[in-house]
Amino acid sequence: MRISEISPDLTASGHQESHSGPLLELEALVKEAEDLSPEEEEIPESLVVGLQRSLAGLVSSLSLSEAAKLQIWKLSYRLWNACVDLSNGAQIRPDGRRGIEESHVKLRQAASDLLLLAGSPTGISSPVFKCASFFYKTGLMWHDLRRFDLAANCFERATDLTSGVQVDRVFDAEEKRLLLDINLARAKTAWEVSDRNLAVALLNRSRNFLFVSPANYKALAEQYLQFGKLDLSEKSESDASSKLLNEALDLCEKGLGISKRPDHTIPLENLKARCLRFLAAERLQAADYGAVVKCIKVMREGFGKEEHPSVSFMAFKAWIGLGKFEEAERELRAMAVTKSVPENVCVAAAEVFLEAVGPEAAKGVLMGLVSRCRLGPAAALRVVKKVAVGGGGRAQVVAEVVSDERVLALFAGAGAEKERGTMHAILWNCGAEYFRSKDYETAVEMFEKSMLYIPHDEENKARRANCYRVLCLCHLGLSRLDQAQEFIDEAAKLEPNINCAFLKFKIYLQKKEEREAIDQLQDMVKSIDFNPEYLTLSAHEAMASRCTPAAVAALSVVLDLYAPGREMPMPEVAVLRSLITLLQEIKDTEREILKHLRHARNRMSDLGVDNFFGKGAVGIRELGWFAGNSWNMGLKTGADKKYGYCAEFLELASEFYGAADGGTIEGQPMVCKSIILSVCAMISSEEQGQTQLTDSDIKKAMKMIEKAGKMQSLSVISSSPTQVAAAQASLESRLFFLHTFCAYQLLGRLEDPDDSRHKQLQLIKSFISSSKQYTPQNLLQLGLIALQGSRPNYEAADLALNSCLSSLLASPSPDYHTVSIVIRKLVGFAGLLRGQTDGEVAAYTAYQQAYRIIVGLKEGEYPAEEGKWLATTAWNKAGYAVRLGHVEAARKWMKMGLDFAQQLQCMEKYKQGMEECIRSFDEHCCRGDPIDVG
Numbered sequence: 001m002r003i004s005e006i007s008p009d010l011t012a013s014g015h016q017e018s019h020s021g022p023l024l025e026l027e028a029l030v031k032e033a034e035d036l037s038p039e040e041e042e043i044p045e046s047l048v049v050g051l052q053r054s055l056a057g058l059v060s061s062l063s064l065s066e067a068a069k070l071q072i073w074k075l076s077y078r079l080w081n082a083c084v085d086l087s088n089g090a091q092i093r094p095d096g097r098r099g100i101e102e103s104h105v106k107l108r109q110a111a112s113d114l115l116l117l118a119g120s121p122t123g124i125s126s127p128v129f130k131c132a133s134f135f136y137k138t139g140l141m142w143h144d145l146r147r148f149d150l151a152a153n154c155f156e157r158a159t160d161l162t163s164g165v166q167v168d169r170v171f172d173a174e175e176k177r178l179l180l181d182i183n184l185a186r187a188k189t190a191w192e193v194s195d196r197n198l199a200v201a202l203l204n205r206s207r208n209f210l211f212v213s214p215a216n217y218k219a220l221a222e223q224y225l226q227f228g229k230l231d232l233s234e235k236s237e238s239d240a241s242s243k244l245l246n247e248a249l250d251l252c253e254k255g256l257g258i259s260k261r262p263d264h265t266i267p268l269e270n271l272k273a274r275c276l277r278f279l280a281a282e283r284l285q286a287a288d289y290g291a292v293v294k295c296i297k298v299m300r301e302g303f304g305k306e307e308h309p310s311v312s313f314m315a316f317k318a319w320i321g322l323g324k325f326e327e328a329e330r331e332l333r334a335m336a337v338t339k340s341v342p343e344n345v346c347v348a349a350a351e352v353f354l355e356a357v358g359p360e361a362a363k364g365v366l367m368g369l370v371s372r373c374r375l376g377p378a379a380a381l382r383v384v385k386k387v388a389v390g391g392g393g394r395a396q397v398v399a400e401v402v403s404d405e406r407v408l409a410l411f412a413g414a415g416a417e418k419e420r421g422t423m424h425a426i427l428w429n430c431g432a433e434y435f436r437s438k439d440y441e442t443a444v445e446m447f448e449k450s451m452l453y454i455p456h457d458e459e460n461k462a463r464r465a466n467c468y469r470v471l472c473l474c475h476l477g478l479s480r481l482d483q484a485q486e487f488i489d490e491a492a493k494l495e496p497n498i499n500c501a502f503l504k505f506k507i508y509l510q511k512k513e514e515r516e517a518i519d520q521l522q523d524m525v526k527s528i529d530f531n532p533e534y535l536t537l538s539a540h541e542a543m544a545s546r547c548t549p550a551a552v553a554a555l556s557v558v559l560d561l562y563a564p565g566r567e568m569p570m571p572e573v574a575v576l577r578s579l580i581t582l583l584q585e586i587k588d589t590e591r592e593i594l595k596h597l598r599h600a601r602n603r604m605s606d607l608g609v610d611n612f613f614g615k616g617a618v619g620i621r622e623l624g625w626f627a628g629n630s631w632n633m634g635l636k637t638g639a640d641k642k643y644g645y646c647a648e649f650l651e652l653a654s655e656f657y658g659a660a661d662g663g664t665i666e667g668q669p670m671v672c673k674s675i676i677l678s679v680c681a682m683i684s685s686e687e688q689g690q691t692q693l694t695d696s697d698i699k700k701a702m703k704m705i706e707k708a709g710k711m712q713s714l715s716v717i718s719s720s721p722t723q724v725a726a727a728q729a730s731l732e733s734r735l736f737f738l739h740t741f742c743a744y745q746l747l748g749r750l751e752d753p754d755d756s757r758h759k760q761l762q763l764i765k766s767f768i769s770s771s772k773q774y775t776p777q778n779l780l781q782l783g784l785i786a787l788q789g790s791r792p793n794y795e796a797a798d799l800a801l802n803s804c805l806s807s808l809l810a811s812p813s814p815d816y817h818t819v820s821i822v823i824r825k826l827v828g829f830a831g832l833l834r835g836q837t838d839g840e841v842a843a844y845t846a847y848q849q850a851y852r853i854i855v856g857l858k859e860g861e862y863p864a865e866e867g868k869w870l871a872t873t874a875w876n877k878a879g880y881a882v883r884l885g886h887v888e889a890a891r892k893w894m895k896m897g898l899d900f901a902q903q904l905q906c907m908e909k910y911k912q913g914m915e916e917c918i919r920s921f922d923e924h925c926c927r928g929d930p931i932d933v934g
Contacts, residue, residue: 022057023071026114029054030075033082033107038089043103051079051110058117069121076114080134083108105141109154112138116157128165129175132158136182143185148193155186173213180209180216184223191227196240199227203247214264217255218271224248225275232282241282249275273299273308280314289321309341316349320356328353329365336369343379347386354387354394363397367404377410377419384423388430395434395442399449402427411453424453424463435470440477447471465495472503481511498527502534509545517542518553525557532561533569539578548582552592555579559599573613573622576600580629590637590645597633597652600626609659620660627656631674634681643685650678651704668711675708676735679742698749705743737778740767744782748791757793760786764796768803776811776818779804783822787829794829801826809853816857820866823850827873840889847874847896854903864906871900871907875914887925894918 029050036043058064058072086104112134120127139154159182170176187202203223210216228244252272259265280295296315299307312335319328332349335341350369354362369383388398401407402423411420431446451467454460468491475484485507492500501524508517524534535558542551555575562572580596583589604612604623613619613626634649654674679701685691693701744763750756764782767774783800786793805822808814827850830843850870854862875897881890898914901907 022054023068023075025050026054026058026072026075030079030082033079036082036086038086043086043107045103048103048106048110051107055110055113055117064117064119066122069118070123072114072118073121073124073127076111076118076134079107079114080111083111101141102145102147105138105145108134108138108141109150112154112157116161126172126175128161129172129178132161132182133178135161136178136185139185139189143189143192146192148189152186152189152193155182155189158182159186170211176209176211176213177216180206180211180219183209184219187223187227191230200240200244203227212258214255214259214261214268217251217258218264218268221248221251221255221268221271221275224251225271225278228275228282229278232278232285235285239286242279242286245275245279245282249279269302273302277308277311277314280318281310284314284317284321287321289318292318293322306340309338309345312338312341313345313349317352320352325353325357325361328356332365333368343382347383350383351386354397363400366397367401367406377416377423380407380410381419381422381426385426388426395430395446398427398430399445402449403452408452420453420455424450427453428467431470435474435477438477440474444471444474444478447474461494465491468494469499469503472507476503476506476510479510481507496527498524498529498531498534501527502538505538506541509542509547509550512547514547514549517547517550521550521554521557531569532558535561536569536575543582548585552579552582552586555582559596571614572603573600577622577625584629584633590633590642590649593633594645594648594652597626597630597649601652601655604656604659623656623660627653627660627670630656631670634674634677638677638681641688642690643681643688644691647678647681647685650674650681654678672708672711673735675704676738676742679704679708679746680738683742683745698746701742702746705739705746708739709743733774733778736767736770737774737781740764741782741785744785744796748789748793753791756791757795760793761796761799764800768799774807776804776807776815779807780818780822783825787825792829794832797829798826805849816862819853820863823853824866824869827870843877844892844896851896851899851903854900857903859905864904867900867904868906871897871904871910874900882921891918891921891925894921 029047032044032047033051036047064072083104086107112131115131115134118127124130135154135158139151139158142148142151142154162179162182165179170179183202183206187199187206190196190199190202203220206220206223210220224244225248228241228248231238231241231244249272252268252275255268256265256272259268276295276299280292280299283289283291283295292314296311296318299311312331316328316331316335319325319331332346332353335346335349346369350362350366353365366383366387384398384402387394387401410416411423427446427450431443431450434440434443434446447467447470451464454463454467456464468487472484472487472491475481475487484503488500488503488507492504501520505517505520505524508514508520521535521538524530524538535554539551539554539558542548542554555578558568558570559572559575559579562568562575576596576599580593583593583596600612606612609623610619613622630649630653634646634653637643637649638646651674654671657670657674682691682693682697682701686693740763744760747756747759747763750759764786767782768779779800783797783804786797786800801822805819805826808819808822823846827843827846830846847870854867854870874893878890878893878897881887881893894914894917898911898918901911901914
């Protein structure tokens with residue numbers, strides 16, 4: 001409507017109205033709006049505020065004259081037309097912003113409100129519909145800006161304006177359509193704010209405004225369809241989408257019933273087809289497969305034109321759901337040859353068919369689908385990739401598909417390099433998945449098929465070698481060692497590298513070919529791409545195969561590679577620890593273990609404790625491990641009577657223990673123990689004839705013993721603070737004894753015999769005086785050792801044995817068996833202790849001491865054989881004295897022998913003869929006759 005069509009301006013009357021001021025202000029604001037340029041960045045906020053203020057001022061007026069109403073009507077249209085010009089200009093601008101749009105809609109809102117305020121001026125036709133049209137169009141703009149509250153307000157005002165109109169009195173087509181559009185707009189806004197019930201109610205109310213118009217039927221059906229699609233996309237459990245779609249379908253059919261023109265019929269038919277398609281989708285979602293088939297049948301019978309690609313897929317899914325796989329297969333095959341059906345839809349259908357009927361049943365369809373791929377190898381790739389994902393028997397199907405000549409032909413030629421590489425990657429990754437899940441049979445199948453897509457040229461030689469290597473691994477997993485050997489040999493021909501050498505090593509291990517496996521280690525070292533990590537990995541493989549010699553060999557090679565500045569996969573100390581641990585599992589490897597422990601000791605000396613073993617807690621643990629294992633190996637070889645090894649292991653233990661605590665007092669006990677036991681082992685080794693100690697060995701042993709003696713007092717040498725005091729005392733006593741025992745034997749090797757005997761005697765005196773916890777057995781052993789060898793020390797033996805005897809007799813329950821041994825030894829060398837005369841006296845004193853011990857004992861307390869030995873040896877001494885003519889000495893010894901016999905039950909049968917012999921001796925002595933003692 002143009003302004004010129006409106007009645008003449010009546011505002012030029014001669015009287016002044018009370019609202020002329022607001023009208024003038026309003027006109028000025030409209031003029032400002034008309035002067036706005038589309039090039040301006042923003043509509044001034046003052047303009048919007050001014051219009052709202054003027055509008056409020058006019059609303060507050062008690063009444064408006066007809067002239068004022070007409071003027072407001074004109075100003076409203078001028079403002080609306082200004083907005084139209086701004087909109088047209090803004091559409092050309094690519095940089096239009098949301099802020100400009102909102103201010104623009106506010107101007108339109110002001111124009112609509114002005115028109116509503118003007119009401120129905122005289123001379124204006126259909127003012128209600130014009131005002132409703134303003135609010136309808138403004139509401140649409142608010143809706144586009146998602147200001148649904150403002151949009152709903154505009155639509156409601158439009159509804160209020162038209163609600164009083166009698167429908168049967170509306171004849172203008174535009175006005176009829178406006179009534180429908182207002183209801184549809186209200187419904188869409190209600191749907192957006194989730195008032196679904198109101199939205200559907202408004203759609204149902206819209207049936208009153210169809211006016212037997214096919215276009216109106218189409219518009220209402222379209223809205224029902226849109227709501228049905230939206231509800232369907234939300235996958236709600238209600239049947240709302242079904243009702244909405246059926247309403248849309250019903251409206252389409254009714255519209256077709258009244259349509260007489262093709263331009264009305266064709267859009268309704270297209271819309272009906274869409275309604276059927278979405279209704280089929282809704283039924284498919286509800287698993288009502290029979291209804292889906294019916295919908296599609298109606299579509300195909302009623303519309304001869306090309307159908308939507310989704311129709312075939314829905315029909316396919318419906319047949320699958322009904323269990324009619326032959327019909328589903330026909331649909332799938334038809335989809336494969338229909339150009340309008342996208343490749344991804346075909347692939348999705350193939351996946352569904354595969355799941356439904358299984359790999360074998362679907363194989364023919366898949367083969368045909370791939371071989372007839374219209375887009376060449378790229379589409380075939382998608383099909384194969386989709387089918388390859390998942391378990392079951394798919395791998396076999398994929399293997400047959402990709403090895404088919406028709407499929408291979410798709411990937412042949414110079415233009416398919418990228419697709420060939422991708423197909424190889426798909427099959428390779430599929431094989432890798434099966435390999436990780438330990439399905440080696442299937443993995444072999446997939447890897448072999450992947451090689452079909454690798455050209456046999458120089459450029460792809462490395463990829464073929466890689467395939468051969470992984471096939472070797474698969475056959476290793478299947479324990480097919482000969483096949484694994486063949487594949488790795490082929491790989492080595494193509495690309496000899498460390499991986500091939502390592503896999504050969506694995507094969508030898510599994511074949512139990514130990515010698516070949518060890519020899520293969522050198523081939524690994526000679527490889528161009530050699531990495532020491534492969535040797536440590538080889539050691540792990542050998543241990544897993546329980547081939548300890550191969551593991552030892554691998555770690556030994558690693559150990560030889562350590563050099564300053566060279567990076568290695570693991571610390572040298574860890575290699576040594578692992579080597580020693582492995583060697584301990586093999587018999588008779590003491591020499592090798594000793595060699596590696598010496599190596600550790602030397603490296604510790606060269607590099608320092610922290611640099612070799614590590615710092616902090618890690619280094620302490622490592623050093624403690626070496627010390628403990630040296631100690632344990634020393635004890636083990638000692639128990640096996642391998643005293644030479646025992647001595648060296650314990651000497652190393654003393655060095656490791658000494659380094660472990662940095663020479664602190666806490667570290668002394670184990671150092672001292674190790675030194676003493678090491679010297680003991682050295683001496684025992686010579687005694688057993690295993691080694692011969694040289695002068696340097698003796699000097700070394702002497703220094704070690706001296707070191708042990710100087711380290712600390714024996715009171716601090718204990719095994720553990722948690723043990724009971726008795727055990728501690730026993731250990732201290734034993735260590736002190738061993739120290740003394742070793743020192744005594746070493747002193748016996750001094751060149752000066754007198755000096756040697758003197759120092760030995762002083763050592764035993766020191767032992768007796770210094771140790772509060774020695775045992776009689778300790779003294780007995782010292783005494784016995786003093787009597788042995790080519791240079792016995794009788795003084796030291798006498799001191800030790802007499803001290804031992806005193807200690808035994810001081811016990812509440814003396815061990816008379818040990819007492820008898822001591823007495824026998826004392827008696828045995830008493831005559832050798834001094835000269836002939838003094839020796840005789842000493843011997844007799846020893847017998848007297850023995851007699852005093854025996855007197856008063858119960859029968860059996862003193863060993864009978866030892867008592868008998870004392871009696872007989874004393875009696876025999878009497879015979880020796882008789883032959884020498886020493887009558888008094890003879891009588892003395894005979895009496896001594898008889899005295900012993902009288903104390904022993906076992907000598908009962910000898911006593912009478914001995915008494916008669918003594919009487920005869922006395923008689924002969926009185927007569928001066930020659931005497932013979934029997």
